Amino acid sequence: MKTVLVIGGGASGMAAAAFAKNENTRVILLEKNEKTGKKLYITGKGRCNLTNASDIETILGNVVTNPRFLYSALYGFSNEDMMRLMEENGCPLKTERGNRVFPLSDHSSDVIRAWNRILQERGVEVRLRTEVSGLVIRDKTACGVRISPGKEILSDAVIVCTGGLSYPVTGSTGDGYRFAEESGHRVVDSIPSLVPFDCEEAFVSDLSGLSLKNVRLTVRNRSHTIFSDFGEMLFTHTGISGPLVLSASAVCGRILRKEGRLSAEIDLKPALREEELDRRIVRDFSEEQNKDFRNSLSKLLPGKLQAPVAACSGISPDKKVHDITREERIALVKLLKAFPLTIMRTRGFSEAVITKGGISVKDVDPSTMESRIIKNLYFAGEVLDLDALTGGYNLQIAWSTGVLAGRSASAV
Numbered sequence: 001m002k003t004v005l006v007i008g009g010g011a012s013g014m015a016a017a018a019f020a021k022n023e024n025t026r027v028i029l030l031e032k033n034e035k036t037g038k039k040l041y042i043t044g045k046g047r048c049n050l051t052n053a054s055d056i057e058t059i060l061g062n063v064v065t066n067p068r069f070l071y072s073a074l075y076g077f078s079n080e081d082m083m084r085l086m087e088e089n090g091c092p093l094k095t096e097r098g099n100r101v102f103p104l105s106d107h108s109s110d111v112i113r114a115w116n117r118i119l120q121e122r123g124v125e126v127r128l129r130t131e132v133s134g135l136v137i138r139d140k141t142a143c144g145v146r147i148s149p150g151k152e153i154l155s156d157a158v159i160v161c162t163g164g165l166s167y168p169v170t171g172s173t174g175d176g177y178r179f180a181e182e183s184g185h186r187v188v189d190s191i192p193s194l195v196p197f198d199c200e201e202a203f204v205s206d207l208s209g210l211s212l213k214n215v216r217l218t219v220r221n222r223s224h225t226i227f228s229d230f231g232e233m234l235f236t237h238t239g240i241s242g243p244l245v246l247s248a249s250a251v252c253g254r255i256l257r258k259e260g261r262l263s264a265e266i267d268l269k270p271a272l273r274e275e276e277l278d279r280r281i282v283r284d285f286s287e288e289q290n291k292d293f294r295n296s297l298s299k300l301l302p303g304k305l306q307a308p309v310a311a312c313s314g315i316s317p318d319k320k321v322h323d324i325t326r327e328e329r330i331a332l333v334k335l336l337k338a339f340p341l342t343i344m345r346t347r348g349f350s351e352a353v354i355t356k357g358g359i360s361v362k363d364v365d366p367s368t369m370e371s372r373i374i375k376n377l378y379f380a381g382e383v384l385d386l387d388a389l390t391g392g393y394n395l396q397i398a399w400s401t402g403v404l405a406g407r408s409a410s411a412v
């Protein structure tokens, strides 16, 4: 009987272990935490957006880095396969806005329970509190792992499912990058992604907690637009966050790292063209002729935003509304359509939903997940240089690559 070792009991590791197991294969899952699925537990704000019910082309369209690498994995174990597997194992599902799939119970623990049941039923040996410190490689072939303190477990294949660097408290501390580098693989520089931005403007801290629905966020590198989308964002003590901002970080993160800063603008009134917004302001102003400008924006903007917009407009806050010139009003319209912010950096890995970067897919065979450098060594999940937008896509990457690695490792 052959033995397959899986390092990491997160999403990809549980999938890999479950699908490596057959009557001819002994599978041992090594997890350094006291339980499996620690990160899975906090996904989707504790509800676990485990996949997305869109078609595969749409899923691939939401993968930001190396989507083509995922063809075999996604077609081999699709979102529908994942949904069926959960439903068959006691975890009924529901689909919400944007085709996001969640457990019907709204509890991520039900997804973990389903996987633990699958692992147990298939006869996978799960060893908790077992930290792998290195790979055992002989003649360019993986033949086991080292576990602290200095003990080896030998095997016929090893699957590395150690995740990335985000939320390191969950156990993802980048160990797989070290294993890969030590055995001659290229590792693409890792940065936090799906992560809030810090902004230069001091006033953002006054706006902390303010949520803006239905705004357009545009991010530019000098005059070149690198991100522009519509949705929901919120201000934090140091900058901006929310779904729209997380998506922007996935697209702009590397450019930001290189350039040191990026300019952003928020269209606070995306449903109105400039002329329409101007007409609206003329109407508002005509009803409040004798008010000071600083008190005249209440119909247009949420309370917290009125002071910074007034301050950026260049119009004196004490000016009576009836004294505001046409030029000043037009400038105000332009400001509302493009409220400027300066993005200085992303927040760190401890606040990032995922890691961008990781083991280069050039060193991995996409049809098996096997290393092109070390025989019988496989990689799956976030440890690879793959990342997607929010919506259940990142977990689907973990499931699909995990299943493919598991099937391939037990087939040889």
Ligand SMILES: Cc1cc2nc3c(=O)[nH]c(=O)nc-3n(C[C@H](O)[C@H](O)[C@H](O)COP(=O)(O)OP(=O)(O)OC[C@H]3O[C@@H](n4cnc5c(N)ncnc54)[C@H](O)[C@@H]3O)c2cc1C
Pocket (backbone or CB within 6 Å): 007, 008, 009, 010, 011, 012, 013, 030, 031, 032, 033, 036, 037, 038, 039, 040, 042, 043, 044, 045, 048, 049, 050, 051, 130, 131, 132, 133, 161, 162, 163, 164, 166, 167, 170, 171, 172, 173, 174, 175, 176, 352, 353, 354, 380, 381, 382, 383, 391, 392, 393, 394, 395, 396, 398
């Ligand atoms: C707050 C948050 C919310 C998220 N929400 C969603 C969501 O709703 N939908 C979605 O699609 N994605 C979401 N994600 C992303 C998703 O959780 C990850 O992409 C996914 O968990 C990656 O799976 P993985 O198996 O590759 O890595 P992980 O889940 O990180 O698992 C890696 C495992 O390996 C173990 N390990 C590491 N090193 C060793 C070692 N040396 N020895 C033994 N074990 C080791 C770790 O302890 C860990 O259990 C979220 C992420 C975060 C942080």
